[in-house]
Amino acid sequence: MYKNSMRLEFPASSDNERFARTVAAAFILELDPTVDQLSEIKTAVSEAVTNSIIHGYDNEYGSVTMEGSIFDDTVEFVISDDGAGISDIRRAREPLFTGKPEMERSGMGFTIMEAFMDSVEVESEVGKGTRVTMSKRISG
Amino acid sequence: MELYLSGKYRALVVRVAGELDHHAAAGIKESVDREMARTGAVNIAFDLGAVTFMDSSGIGMIMGRSKITSALGGRVIVYGASDNIKRIISMSGLNRLVTVAESLEDGLKEAVCNV
Numbered sequence: 140m141y142k143n144s145m146r147l148e149f150p151a152s153s154d155n156e157r158f159a160r161t162v163a164a165a166f167i168l169e170l171d172p173t174v175d176q177l178s179e180i181k182t183a184v185s186e187a188v189t190n191s192i193i194h195g196y197d198n199e200y201g202s203v204t205m206e207g208s209i210f211d212d213t214v215e216f217v218i219s220d221d222g223a224g225i226s227d228i229r230r231a232r233e234p235l236f237t238g239k240p241e242m243e244r245s246g247m248g249f250t251i252m253e254a255f256m257d258s259v260e261v262e263s264e265v266g267k268g269t270r271v272t273m274s275k276r277i278s279g
Numbered sequence: 280m281e282l283y284l285s286g287k288y289r290a291l292v293v294r295v296a297g298e299l300d301h302h303a304a305a306g307i308k309e310s311v312d313r314e315m316a317r318t319g320a321v322n323i324a325f326d327l328g329a330v331t332f333m334d335s336s337g338i339g340m341i342m343g344r345s346k347i348t349s350a351l352g353g354r355v356i357v358y359g360a361s362d363n364i365k366r367i368i369s370m371s372g373l374n375r376l377v378t379v380a381e382s383l384e385d386g387l388k389e390a391v392c393n394v
Contacts, residue, residue, distance in 0.1 A: 153300075156301055181332060243343035245339035247370065251367060
């Protein structure tokens with residue numbers, strides 16, 4: 140059943156957003172995803188990593204971790220930080236809600252993750268950090 | 280990224296290439312806002328034809344520019360977007376705030392006639 144796993148840890152700087160989603164895309168290539176599936180996973184990963192950088196660490200120093208696992212034809216990514224945490228997860232997941240309107244955030248991050256992945260789970264504690272677990276079945 | 284002014288329509292045309300994420304959005308925002316102030320343009324047309332990736336940070340950046348053009352009585356036009364990008368544009372409702380078109384000409388015709 141278990142096929143593969145990976146773990147990547149990187150500083151919370153915006154130029155690592157591309158790095159993280161590129162690694163995520165490379166990791167799932169063995170599942171032979173379609174171009175659309177690849178694009179959806181890259182976008183969802185990019186949203187979670189950007190959230191950690193902007194909201195978790197407020198663009199300050201910190202560390203983001205991305206773990207990937209492949210079980211049969213399903214991929215799971217866990218993106219976690221030790222940043223500010225989210226006080227109201229339900230509200231944060233509402234479309235168009237943003238905690239940072241002054242930064243021109245669209246408030247669509249979680250909505251896009253939910254639309255592009257099969258499941259998205261968010262665990263967070265204020266002052267401790269946030270952990271987003273998302274999975275998607277890749278059927279050829 | 281390339282910027283040029285279409286004087287006839289008072290539109291700043293912004294040709295974005297590559298990946299439009301949070302990292303890239305910051306630079307685009309700064310250049311566009313500076314050129315808007317310098318040229319006196321009231322409309323902004325984003326050419327997304329060479330954009331290979333866009334996430335919600337791109338949506339936020341375009342929404343922010345739409346606020347600026349609205350205050351000037353102008354409009355934001357987005358054209359040349361791939362199907363994947365169009366999907367997140369409609370998911371976020373951005374298509375209700377800006378004119379989404381296939382080409383610059385179509386977008387300008389629609390936006391400027393509606394202004």
